[in-house]
Amino acid sequence: MSEQELRIIAPTAIVGYGFQESSLERVLQKDPHLIACDGGSTDPGPNYLGMGKAFVGRDAAKRDLSLMLHAAVDRKIPMIVGTSGGAGGDAHLQWTREIVEEIARENNLHFKMALIHAEQSKEYVAKKLEDGRVEPIWPLGALDPGAVARSTNIVGMAGAEPYIEALGGGAQVILCGRSDDAAIFAAMPIKEEFDPALGWVAGKLLECGAACAVPRQKYGSEGITVTVREDHILVEPNHPGLTCTPLSVSTFFLHENETPLYHTEPSGVLDLTALDCQAVDERTVKITGAQFHPREKYTIRLEGVELVGYRCICVSYTRDPVLVQSIDGYLDAVRKLVVSRVDGMGVPAEDYKLVFRVIGKNAVMGEREPVKEILTHELGIIMEAVASTQELANEILGLARQAGKNLHYEGKLCDEGCITYPYSPSDIPAGPVYEYNMLHAVEPDSPLEMFPVEYVTV
Amino acid sequence: MARIRDLAVICRSKNANPFSLTLDMVFPDQQTFERVRTSGVISKQLISRLYSVPESDVLLVEFPPANAFKATIPRLHGSGAVEDSDVYGAQQHGPLMDVEIP
Numbered sequence: 001m002s003e004q005e006l007r008i009i010a011p012t013a014i015v016g017y018g019f020q021e022s023s024l025e026r027v028l029q030k031d032p033h034l035i036a037c038d039g040g041s042t043d044p045g046p047n048y049l050g051m052g053k054a055f056v057g058r059d060a061a062k063r064d065l066s067l068m069l070h071a072a073v074d075r076k077i078p079m080i081v082g083t084s085g086g087a088g089g090d091a092h093l094q095w096t097r098e099i100v101e102e103i104a105r106e107n108n109l110h111f112k113m114a115l116i117h118a119e120q121s122k123e124y125v126a127k128k129l130e131d132g133r134v135e136p137i138w139p140l141g142a143l144d145p146g147a148v149a150r151s152t153n154i155v156g157m158a159g160a161e162p163y164i165e166a167l168g169g170g171a172q173v174i175l176c177g178r179s180d181d182a183a184i185f186a187a188m189p190i191k192e193e194f195d196p197a198l199g200w201v202a203g204k205l206l207e208c209g210a211a212c213a214v215p216r217q218k219y220g221s222e223g224i225t226v227t228v229r230e231d232h233i234l235v236e237p238n239h240p241g242l243t244c245t246p247l248s249v250s251t252f253f254l255h256e257n258e259t260p261l262y263h264t265e266p267s268g269v270l271d272l273t274a275l276d277c278q279a280v281d282e283r284t285v286k287i288t289g290a291q292f293h294p295r296e297k298y299t300i301r302l303e304g305v306e307l308v309g310y311r312c313i314c315v316s317y318t319r320d321p322v323l324v325q326s327i328d329g330y331l332d333a334v335r336k337l338v339v340s341r342v343d344g345m346g347v348p349a350e351d352y353k354l355v356f357r358v359i360g361k362n363a364v365m366g367e368r369e370p371v372k373e374i375l376t377h378e379l380g381i382i383m384e385a386v387a388s389t390q391e392l393a394n395e396i397l398g399l400a401r402q403a404g405k406n407l408h409y410e411g412k413l414c415d416e417g418c419i420t421y422p423y424s425p426s427d428i429p430a431g432p433v434y435e436y437n438m439l440h441a442v443e444p445d446s447p448l449e450m451f452p453v454e455y456v457t458v
Numbered sequence: 459m460a461r462i463r464d465l466a467v468i469c470r471s472k473n474a475n476p477f478s479l480t481l482d483m484v485f486p487d488q489q490t491f492e493r494v495r496t497s498g499v500i501s502k503q504l505i506s507r508l509y510s511v512p513e514s515d516v517l518l519v520e521f522p523p524a525n526a527f528k529a530t531i532p533r534l535h536g537s538g539a540v541e542d543s544d545v546y547g548a549q550q551h552g553p554l555m556d557v558e559i560p
Contacts, residue, residue, distance in 0.1 A: 042473070042476050247524060435539045439476055
């Protein structure tokens with residue numbers, strides 16, 4: 001260890017979510033060794049990976065990146081962004097790269113930048129599958145070679161090693177494609193030979209900004225600072241109005257995982273069965289007791305998506321007391337009529353799906369909804385067609401909207417329209433629909449094999 | 459008797475990954491956590507019944523540092539699939555809130 005401690009700042013949970021500038025300025029006075037931020041998540045669903053689009057606005061991302069970049073360049077410390085652009089595909093990495101280069105140009109900033117690519121070819125994954133080096137992650141089964149062939153985009157989640165490589169290569173700014181969230185921050189402590197368990201715990205906390213502080217989201221999205229020392233870490237929020245408590249920090253280890261006790265990383269398992277969180281002062285928590293068990297088998301998580309069609313939706317609702325009580329039978333009748341009309345157009349049934357989401361009746365939980373009785377005076381109905389082309393989806397949705405407005409039902413008195421629409425136009429073409437088709441662990445020949453590091457001078 | 463919503467400081471759901479859903483219940487102190495634990499109410503059977511999922515598909519853990527219980531189950535459909543209804547998995551906790559603890 002060349003340093004006694006490493007101070008690492010995450011300004012917010014995801015690049016583009018924002019933070020108060022004063023919060024960052026405050027913690028920059030602590031003379032940090034690294035400023036880094038997660039850039040994405042699978043939370044918003046498969047469409048962003050498939051479309052190559054970000055789920056935050058460009059201006060919002062530019063604002064956060066600009067503050068981070070100035071902080072890093074001024075202090076000659078590294079800046080790292082992982083899962084760049086939201087989903088971490090090549091298009092997302094390029095999007096983030098262009099924003100960073102634009103900021104540099106506009107502010108006359110100069111630095112060496114590393115781009116870590118995480119998008120994987122179908123051929124690579126298919127070969128690994130053939131070689132028996134792809135395993136399912138619970139609750140999925142074995143990877144279907146057909147799914148690999150149908151994938152439009154596949155990314156691997158980078159571990160700490162590509163970051164360590166780029167830090168060693170002298171990059172001041174590192175932008176990575178899809179990444180293990182914690183690896184973004186764990187890489188530097190591991191490189192500087194701190195206990196890897198502490199590096200991974202630090203990474204877990206930092207990857208979600210101030211989610212481990214309370215009151216959660218009181219000031220919107222904010223960040224934290226973690227100090228990694230020889231045998232413990234310290235965590236405190238950047239905003240002075242937030243506090244970290246032993247309970248708020250412990251609770252954070254439940255965030256978006258199967259179990260808080262064991263966390264699988266590419267190079268091993270972080271074991272928190274002996275985790276201990278103690279208050280140091282009113283807003284700082286000391287963490288000890290984490291263990292890291294390296295594994296011989298190095299694995300990378302794969303995420304893949306495929307295009308399943310194009311969507312058109314319309315939002316509608318009813319306030320008719322008879323229809324509210326007979327909505328299921330009514331929508332069945334609408335479906336039958338639409339199916340026969342579409343069949344008459346010569347469109348095969350497998351070319352489309354027609355979905356009715358009844359808001360007020362099982363819309364959120366679907367068949368898992370334990371509440372069976374409807375107690376409401378109105379219902380929302382989202383009609384949705386997903387078909388092999390946008391034009392076909394629009395056609396089918398048009399039929400459904402028209403049938404839904406007018407079809408007969410027992411006891412109907414409102415013969416000018418039994419459901420209605422808040423918008424004109426009522427039908428909203430929603431574009432391509434992607435689905436996740438892969439969540440598997442692949443065993444590369446080396447930790448860097450899937451993540452080529454490209455250096456550029458900005 | 460008290461409901462989980464009366465005792466917990468957190469009761470929430472979220473995707474654990476695009477194909478699994480996790481349910482977290484956090485209690486304010488060790489005493490409440492012990493009360494809930496010794497009641498035996500939070501069990502694989504409970505999750506199985508509330509979410510219509512086989513017990514063998516329920517992963518249930520206790521996490522004493524956070525006075526917490528966590529259950530993870532497979533999602534009905536992958537996040538964002540055409541048949542999916544909750545991309546984030548963030549609104550699946552409701553049935554837990556009214557569960558009664560002696």
